Amino acid sequence: MNDTSRSHASGENLPADRWRAIEIAFWLAALAAYFVFPTHRVLGSQILITGLFAVTLNLILGYAGIVSLGHAAFFGVGAYAAGILAVHGWGEPLSGLVVAGAAGAIVGYATSFLVVRGTDLARLMVTLGIGLMLFEGANQAAFITGGADGLSGVTMWKVLGLFSFDLTGSTAYLYSLAVLFVLFVVARRIVNSPFGLSLRGIRENVKRMPAIGSPVARRLIAIYTVSAAMAGVAGGLLAQTTQFVGLDVFGFPRSADLMIMVVLGGAGRLYGGLVGTTVFMIAHHFLSDMNPIYWQFWLGLLLVVVVLYSRGGILGALADFRDRAKSVRK
């Protein structure tokens, strides 16, 4: 009690921003995976890209409490922006990502006004509707997007003029890892800032936040736009590393799966999205080979069990376990 009041007085009650040993170990493990599993680098880069996408959803879902069923909208916009840019002769990867992020930010900012108002159900429907509209739009605008056939002919230049994309996914893996790490550091900074704290406050009690002078709508618009921009970058990464953009980037399954990954890992925990994505995608890779129907059934069962018995997902369960171990030791 004394401790907390003292830290309140000195204004140091922000979450610890120091990098913990386990975090450093996590990123070293991600790097080590490149050398340990040289034959799975393509899958690895897919996990990293989806992991980045999950981090962006976690920002609005886990921290700000906006339930979105249409986050793929921004992923898709970014993917098509980067893909179309490359098809029309500008294949420089990093500037392509900037364009993808900008496209995501523009669409995110424009739609944020529709999303921040309304109840959970209204938000659910609006995000779902925007996602489905973009899907239909991309389907109909075949002269730009290639429609149902997908956008092919994406040719990328070398990353930094040095590393060309290859079939083994080596460049894709390291490139995705680097982008993921940079954006993760940004997300980590946001979450641990006073701004990030105000988001958690909004999630916990949206009615009390205005009373302490927090402009709820503006905060939500800001985080929604940031999240959309980063989701756009993730989409751009997918377009560049696979050199193809299909309509499925806008699909509802992508949004729903993403939500599952975040909840599975632990919504509202920084590493929740990454852990959930890794577990989900590795399980999917090996289990769906056996039988896709089984996969869907077990996935559904897993969801029900996670919701009923472990609200915080994998990381939540681990934290509970740690706390219990601590109290036993005492």
Added chain:
Amino acid sequence: MIGNLIGVLFDGIAYGSLLFVISIGLSVTMGLMNFVNLAHGAFAMLGGYACVVLMSRAGVPFLAALPVAFLVPAVAGIVLERTLYQRLYKATHLDQVMFSIGIVFMAVAAATWFFGPSQQPVRLPYWLRGQVHVLGLDLGAYRIFLIGVVVVITVVLHMLLVKTRFGAQVRASVENAVAAAGLGIDVNRVFGVTFALGSGLAGLGGGLGIDVLGLDHTFPLKYMVYFLLVVAIGGAGTIKGGLVAAMILGICDVAGKYYVPQIGSFIIYFLMVALMILFPAGLYGRRT
């Protein structure tokens, strides 16, 4: 041209009626328990499959199979409500969404396991097939039948809610569950019975809809948006709102696909976003 318009309107109303029957249970349970249940379509699908199995394997006639299409999902509904749903009434909407998506996935997988991925055929009785000539217009006999059934169901539901003791309990619980419990209403029981009734109606709609909506294993996902839309646009907890919303949706969807097929489902999604922005709590929803 005018005949065309009336034909489209008529088909839209028939389609809307079907959406209404399936979604009304969702609307009432959402108003009662504030539970976002994405798995409502799974109960409709269950009713559809019950209907198909009875007709094709046991040779039961269509009309006799419909009550079973109501009963099977109603029983499944009350079992699931008592064992699982009930534990999540106080949970966050995110938990409810994830839980019900899980149920949908399991239902889809189970349907594929038992019935395979193909469309299920339905053999309507001869007097429901073909066209009926009314006032110079050719109208589908089955669609007339559909609209008739829905009118009957709506009237019965209305009477149930307005004239009976149980209906009064439901209305009181929707209005304010805490106060209703304080007055000695067994809110828990009201929840359970309403959930079963809603699931049963969804199943009935699923059975009635095989000829119009089709029936395969992806049914709960394919129409999830439509059912949610009826509730979201109409406002949770109102029969009138659900009816109006279902008609708007049905007519707009049919008209859109008939007159401007090139933009496909775009109209319905646009309508949905526009209505949700104009009426965040639904057309007849309570503004909180």
